Amino acid sequence: MERRNRSLEALNKLTHIDSLDNPYDKGYSLQLWTAEYLDDNFLENLDLEIKDLKLFSELFYKNINFLKEHKIEIAKELNRNKNIKKFLQ
Numbered sequence: 001m002e003r004r005n006r007s008l009e010a011l012n013k014l015t016h017i018d019s020l021d022n023p024y025d026k027g028y029s030l031q032l033w034t035a036e037y038l039d040d041n042f043l044e045n046l047d048l049e050i051k052d053l054k055l056f057s058e059l060f061y062k063n064i065n066f067l068k069e070h071k072i073e074i075a076k077e078l079n080r081n082k083n084i085k086k087f088l089q
Contacts, residue, residue, distance in 0.1 A: 003047040010037045011052055014059045027070045030063055 013033055020026040048056060 003045050006037075007045075007047045008052070010042075011048065011056050011059075013037075014056065014063070018059050018063065023066075023070055023073070027067065027074075030067060 010033075017026060017029045017033060020029060046053065046056070
């Protein structure tokens with residue numbers, strides 16, 4: 001029962017994170033979610049019904065793609081900040 005509760009909790013938190021509009025909040029929340037739930041054997045111990053498992057997998061891969069895009073945007077922003085810093089010196 002504990003595995004099921006933890007799996008449902010992870011799914012609910014991931015669903016909430018997916019609903020966030022601010023990309024910085026979403027990225028930070030995903031970082032915290034990952035630290036809390038993605039240990040060595042979490043995916044092996046998922047105890048969800050098929051429909052919940054499908055939703056989990058969709059959200060999981062959707063958020064992986066979000067993080068890849070967010071990483072690119074953050075790198076661009078850091079580069080712009082470097083250029084501004086160089087200009088001001």
